[in-house]
Each structure stands twice: as C-alpha cells, then as structure tokens.
Amino acid sequence: MLARLENVTKRYVKNEGLRDLTLDFPAGEVVGMLGLNGSGKSTLLKLMAGLLCPTSGHIDVFGGRPRTNRSQIVFLGETDVLWPWMTPKDAEKFMRNLYDDFDAVRFTELLDALEVPRRKTKTMSKGERGRLRLAMALARNAKLYLLDEPLAGIDLISRERILSSIVSEWHTDETIILSTHEVAEAEGLFERAIFLREGRLALDVSAESLREGGKSVVDTFKEVLS
Amino acid sequence: MKKFGTLVWLEHRRNWLWSLPLMGSLLFWAWGIKQVLVMDVGERLGIRAGLLAGAMTIGTVILIMMIGRIRSETRNGQYQVLLMSPPSGYTHILARFTYAAGVAFAYFIAIGFMFWWIFELAGISFDTGSLFELILAMPFYGMSVVVLPILAYVLLLMVFVSAYRISGKGWIPGVVMLLGTPIAMQWLSDWMVDILWKLPSWNVFERVPAAVFERFSQADIEATFMTATNEGGYSGIPIEPMLVMLALTAVLLVIAGRIWQEVEA
Numbered sequence: 001m002l003a004r005l006e007n008v009t010k011r012y013v014k015n016e017g018l019r020d021l022t023l024d025f026p027a028g029e030v031v032g033m034l035g036l037n038g039s040g041k042s043t044l045l046k047l048m049a050g051l052l053c054p055t056s057g058h059i060d061v062f063g064g065r066p067r068t069n070r071s072q073i074v075f076l077g078e079t080d081v082l083w084p085w086m087t088p089k090d091a092e093k094f095m096r097n098l099y100d101d102f103d104a105v106r107f108t109e110l111l112d113a114l115e116v117p118r119r120k121t122k123t124m125s126k127g128e129r130g131r132l133r134l135a136m137a138l139a140r141n142a143k144l145y146l147l148d149e150p151l152a153g154i155d156l157i158s159r160e161r162i163l164s165s166i167v168s169e170w171h172t173d174e175t176i177i178l179s180t181h182e183v184a185e186a187e188g189l190f191e192r193a194i195f196l197r198e199g200r201l202a203l204d205v206s207a208e209s210l211r212e213g214g215k216s217v218v219d220t221f222k223e224v225l226s
Numbered sequence: 227m228k229k230f231g232t233l234v235w236l237e238h239r240r241n242w243l244w245s246l247p248l249m250g251s252l253l254f255w256a257w258g259i260k261q262v263l264v265m266d267v268g269e270r271l272g273i274r275a276g277l278l279a280g281a282m283t284i285g286t287v288i289l290i291m292m293i294g295r296i297r298s299e300t301r302n303g304q305y306q307v308l309l310m311s312p313p314s315g316y317t318h319i320l321a322r323f324t325y326a327a328g329v330a331f332a333y334f335i336a337i338g339f340m341f342w343w344i345f346e347l348a349g350i351s352f353d354t355g356s357l358f359e360l361i362l363a364m365p366f367y368g369m370s371v372v373v374l375p376i377l378a379y380v381l382l383l384m385v386f387v388s389a390y391r392i393s394g395k396g397w398i399p400g401v402v403m404l405l406g407t408p409i410a411m412q413w414l415s416d417w418m419v420d421i422l423w424k425l426p427s428w429n430v431f432e433r434v435p436a437a438v439f440e441r442f443s444q445a446d447i448e449a450t451f452m453t454a455t456n457e458g459g460y461s462g463i464p465i466e467p468m469l470v471m472l473a474l475t476a477v478l479l480v481i482a483g484r485i486w487q488e489v490e491a
Contacts, residue, residue, distance in 0.1 A: 071312035081303040094232060
C-alpha cells in the first residue's frame with residue numbers, strides 16, 4: 001500500500017476539516033478527489049503531503065509519517081506559489097538543484113507541450129503560471145502526486161493541455177490524486193473517485209464500476225453531493 | 227552543498243531589493259558625515275561617530291525586516307514549496323541566516339571603512355594592523371554580540387509563530403515568546419557579567435590610543451585615556467560576551483530548524 005489513512009480527523013480552530021476518515025491508496029492509480037467547496041479535499045491532500053498534522057488518527061505514506069517523506073511526494077497546491085521574479089529557467093535551477101528526482105529534459109519538453117512562455121511569472125497569465133507549476137511538478141520522477149485544483153481558474157484550452165499532460169506523463173507505478181471541480185473534463189482520467197462531504201467520506205468507488213452501471217462520475221457527483 | 231547554495235541564491239533573489247538600498251544608504255551616510263563642519267575637532271568626530279552609530283542601528287532594523295518576510299510568504303503559499311523541498315529545516319534556516327548575516331557583515335565592514343575615513347578626517351591615522359581590526363575584527367565582534375543573535379531570534383520567532391498558526395491562536399505563542407525574552411535576556415546578561423574577564427581578553431586597538439594622543443594632545447580626551455591607564459590601562463575587550471552570544475545564536479538556529487519540521491502550511 002502506497003498510502004493509508006486510518007480514522008483521520010483534522011480540526012482547525014473554528015471548524016473541522018476532516019472527520020474520522022479511513023482510506024487506502026495502492027500504487028498505480030489515478031484518483032479523483034471530489035467534493036463541494038469546504039468538503040475537506042485540500043485538507044486531505046495537505047495531510048498526505050505532510051503540510052498539516054492530523055488532530056487524531058494515523059497517516060502512513062511510503063511506510064512512514066508523511067513529514068519524514070515529504071521530499072518524495074509531489075504536492076501541487078491550489079495557491080499560486082511562484083515567486084514573481086521567477087522565470088522558467090529559474091524554476092529549472094531551483095528544482096534541479098533541490099530535487100534529486102527532477103528531470104530537466106522532461107521539464108523542457110513539458111514547457112514546450114504546455115506552451116509556457118519563457119518570461120517572468122509576474123508577466124504571465126494565471127493559466128500560464130498554472131502550466132509552469134504543473135510542468136515543475138510533473139518533471140519529477142516521484143511515486144505520489146497530489147494535485148490540488150490544478151485546473152481552478154484556468155481557461156478551457158489550458159485545462160485541456162494540463163489534462164493531456166497528466167495523461168501522457170503518468171506511469172503505471174505512479175499514483176496521482178487529483179482534486180478538481182471540473183469533474184466533467186477530468187473524469188476520463190479517473191480510475192477511482194472519492195467523494196467527500198463536510199469532511200466525511202460520502203462514496204469511494206471505481207470509475208469502471210460506475211461506467212458498467214451506466215453512470216458517469218458527473219452523474220454520481222450530482223447524486224451523492226447534491 | 228548544492229542545495230544550500232541554491233537556497234542562499236533563492237534568499238538573494240527574494241531579498242536583493244532590500245539589501246541593495248541598504249548598501250546604497252551608505253552613500254547617504256557618507257554624505258551626512260561630509261556635511262558635519264564644526265570648529266571643534268572632538269565635537270566633529272563625535273557627531274560623525276554618532277551618525278554612523280545611527281546607520282548601524284537602522285541597518286540592523288532593515289535586516290530584521292528583511293528576514294521577517296516569512297509571514298508574507300506563509301500567506302502567499304510560497305512557504306509550502308519550501309516546506310515540501312528535500313533540504314532539512316536546519317538547512318533552510320541556515321541559508322536564510324547566512325544570507326542575512328552576509329549582507330550584515332558587508333554593511334558593517336563598509337561602516338568600519340567609514341569610521342576609518344572620519345578618523346582620517348580628524349587627523350588620526352591608523353596603522354595597517356589597527357585598520358584591519360577596525361574594518362574586520364570590530365564588525366565581527368559587534369555582529370556576534372548584537373546582530374547575529376537578533377537575526378537568529380527573529381528567525382525563531384517567525385518560525386515559532388508560523389508553526390502554531392493553524393493549530394492554535396498564532397498570537398499566543400508569539401506573546402509568550404516576546405514576554406519570555408526580556409526575562410531570558412536579563413538572566414543571560416547577569417550571567418555574562420559574572421563570567422566577564424574570566425578568559426584572556428582580545429587586544430584590539432592596542433596602538434590606537436597613541437595615535438589619538440598624538441592628534442588630541444591638548445584635548446580632554448587625553449585625560450580620559452590617562453585615567454584609564456592609571457586605573458590599570460587598556461587591556462582589550464572581553465571575549466566572553468562574543469562567545470556566549472555566538473553560542474546563543476547557534477542554539478536559536480537549531481531550535482528554529484527543528485521547529486521548521488513541525489510548521490503547518
């Protein structure tokens with residue numbers, strides 16, 4: 001098992017992010033983490049990335065605490081985290097020197113495929129910055145990718161580019177957990193869909209079984225969460 | 227080493243807009259010193275030295291502000307990128323500290339040169355050894371006693387408050403730390419007074435009083451030095467404060483590095 005959450009609860013000062021959640025993530029899956037705003041998707045991904053500590057429960061990633069294995073996990077947060085002075089060349093230097101699993105050739109290919117302009121991020125559009133961040137994330141040879149809303153606020157063409165890059169870069173031994181509100185566009189990617197509602201697990205189902213039952217992920221999303 | 231170098235580079239790219247004006251401000255202080263034209267040589271020297279003391283204080287404040295930008299990065303999410311990166315918390319903290327300390331050292335060396343310049347303007351010439359002490363040894367001593375512990379403390383404060391940002395009310399640990407600091411500093415300074423002069427002193431500026439006597443042979447300053455000589459003479463500066471504060475700096479950095487591992491983002 002690549003990652004396991006056991007009775008995980010995360011409480012913030014004023015509210016509860018997750019409540020008593022138990023989930024297993026085997027290697028080699030593309031998982032859709034779905035839910036309405038405030039359902040706990042980002043909290044779950046941050047807990048798995050080791051950016052948050054659970055209030056109670058146990059999280060195991062790569063056989064240990066996420067915090068001790070942070071550097072082996074690719075986490076693409078929903079916030080725009082690039083420094084405004086950074087160019088794709090700076091980003092490459094930063095990633096190449098800090099991450100041993102960073103592939104500079106793959107990064108250049110991704111920049112080309114995603115049509116990222118070679119200029120400072122402060123002069124880029126939100127979509128261009130999002131594509132650069134995705135290229136930085138996917139150019140790593142990791143086993144676990146946690147992608148939190150990589151499609152949020154990005155135009156249709158960029159979203160298509162991002163999704164096709166995720167598909168083309170995915171290897172069968174890698175696990176990608178993708179949270180998104182663009183369920184219809186991303187559902188073709190998912191092998192498994194996890195639906196969260198108010199911090200609790202609403203449904204954990206394989207996409208194939210949904211299709212066999214004549215349902216799409218979008219239909220199920222509406223059915224489970226409306 | 228490559229990772230550490232990259233983090234220092236990152237610090238430079240993030241902060242050069244702060245460090246350049248800091249260095250540029252020296253031109254302003256040089257201009258200010260040049261403007262001091264009073265008749266009495268001693269008074270002229272005093273005002274100019276006072277200006278440089280002001281420059282040192284302002285420089286330290288700017289350095290603290292530079293290093294205190296962690297908070298804005300927390301809000302912008304850039305903290306996440308650094309927290310997720312492979313270098314340990316100790317490496318991250320040390321990189322930030324190294325960059326700020328490097329800028330501070332360059333700044334205080336420049337201040338040392340300006341002191342040399344104003345002494346020259348007052349007609350006091352330093353020999354090579356004393357000049358070396360003025361532009362390297364004294365900045366190192368002053369930084370070790372004052373600037374480095376402050377930088378390390380600010381780093382610790384920022385990481386400490388960030389670490390408890392979500393899981394508790396951020397201001398509580400911050401206030402506790404701020405209130406506890408004067409008590410800790412009081413205890414530390416009492417202890418330093420107790421151990422002062424226990425170790426051999428550092429005999430910087432041994433030859434400078436001779437140059438001062440030569441220039442101010444009729445001035446009151448001669449009497450001051452004569453009094454000092456009669457009371458046992460100039461015997462250098464104590465190294466205990468420097469060693470204690472360097473050790474304190476190291477401890478603060480280690481704690482900050484350890485807390486980095488627990489920071490939530």
